[in-house]
């Protein structure tokens with residue numbers, strides 16, 4: 044009976060077991076928020092690439108992923124594609140499905156021209172993936188990666204059709220063709236093969252750096268193209284025959300009995316029984332052939348009996364990668380716009396726990412917000428700890444003033460008050476560990492789920508002041524409200540995704556006794572006017588522009604999505620403006636300005652109540668989101684008055 048390669052199986056079962064455990068825990072533990080790609084080396088290498096070309100880490104990547112990428116590189120250069128052979132979950136699934144295909148006698152191994160041509164696909168995918176990742180600092184592979192699609196539950200980063208095609212290729216391809224995903228489609232497989240030719244990869248990179256240093260302005264696209272194209276040529280021309288890996292499988296031709304078990308067992312389909320040294324690029328040093336060989340001291344690693352070596356090296360690399368990743372953290376963005384003298388004399392302020400700092404996009408938004416203030420010279424962000432570092436003029440700011448700059452006050456309507464409510468009661472309190480807009484979103488969900496609160500607003504102080512409003516008579520006692528705010532966990536749904544969040548809030552004080560105000564005062568306290576003009580508004584004379592007034596009603600709960608509504612309205616070329624205001628009864632109304640020769644109130648009413656909103660993003664992309672707004676017809680078709 045063939046001996047099992049328990050070194051490899053233990054890794055494979057451990058990885059699949061951990062993923063299954065995380066998946067099941069998600070089902071039963073509502074507060075559990077796993078990061079399924081926390082240790083993905085491919086993401087780390089892409090992030091490192093974008094860091095070198097754009098001074099920013101891709102997406103929400105951290106140093107741990109980068110160090111795992113570095114560990115992957117070292118492992119491949121000195122040993123082999125250990126990640127592919129032992130721990131990649133897609134590789135494991137491909138291998139196990141392939142065994143099923145063999146049992147069903149439906150699996151084939153493409154050879155010759157077909158094999159060589161299909162191998163080109165993964166290099167093309169590698170080029171495309173890196174090209175778009177380095178261009179945008181967002182991980183492009185998330186759009187089609189079957190692993191990410193499955194574990195994220197097809198989140199918004201996934202392009203559904205591409206991911207379904209990739210999953211189909213993984214499952215059906217692996218059943219009918221030997222390691223179809225790994226050999227022909229996996230960009231990490233292509234990158235791993237390139238790293239096997241480290242002299243090629245490092246040579247091109249060194250030449251590129253030299254050319255940049257001598258002053259040539261060369262896009263990263265050229266070295267990327269040369270590296271990927273060269274990698275493909277080196278793989279299919281089997282150059283490993285000329286430069287074998289430092290650590291490789293060797294066969295003792297004297298003691299070998301030519302049983303062929305090694306070739307039969309190799310998951311890569313390498314004909315080990317015909318080689319003295321395994322020099323094939325596909326070899327992952329998985330060790331299956333070593334364990335299958337029935338003859339003592341025949342199939343060895345570098346002519347020595349070290350079956351344990353690849354598994355031990357892989358374990359050491361994983362531990363080293365994680366340890367190195369925890370020792371330091373690269374900033375997600377590191378921007379400085381002050382002069383060298385200003386930066387030299389700048390103070391450094393650091394703040395952790397800013398939940399909104401969670402990816403490249405939110406980091407850039409934060410930097411843009413800070414850049415608007417005089418005396419701020421630079422910003423770095425660290426998404427793993429939700430930390431920011433700000434360089435500032437010490438004569439203009441102290442710690443509290445800087446926190447005030449970073450603070451974004453919010454007003455949130457939780458639910459519209461019903462017509463029968465004529466007064467509102469509020470509490471004013473301070474909350475520790477509550478600072479950024481994401482905290483406000485969590486508080487909104489907490490209050491919505493556990494109280495009858497109708498709204499709240501925040502004001503800067505250390506700690507932050509929060510005023511929470513309830514329809515009079517529906518307010519909970521202080522202790523009950525404190526218990527709600529100090530909830531340890533929160534689960535909520537947004538855009539069909541379920542989020543589980545651990546909360547750290549602590550109520551420090553209730554500053555006033557509760558107070559009661561009229562519904563009109565409440566409306567005016569909570570109201571934040573919104574106005575936007577577009578589609579050439581200023582090109583039209585006042586006589587040509589008409590106004591269409593719509594009661595806002597319960598739509599005020601979605602005031603944070605007015606920008607989406609405005610973007611959608613701009614698709615009607617006759618609509619030229621959008622404003623909100625309070626009418627004489629204190630009710631919020633939306634005034635939509637339009638050119639009556641180009642559109643009509645009926646068409647506008649259809650637009651604002653469409654099932655989905657067609658959005659134009661600042662980078663030129665468009666997208667659709669479900670429309671949360673439902674406007675009712677105005678009682679009278681009164682035209683809006685032009686606001687001063």
Ligand code: SF4
Nearest residue numbers: 309326327329330332
């Ligand atoms: S040659 Fe041996 S070590 Fe290499 S992939 Fe095949 S079975 Fe694994």
Ligand code: SF4
Nearest residue numbers: 299300302303305336
């Ligand atoms: S399994 Fe061992 S004995 Fe059999 S062919 Fe391969 S090297 Fe030779």
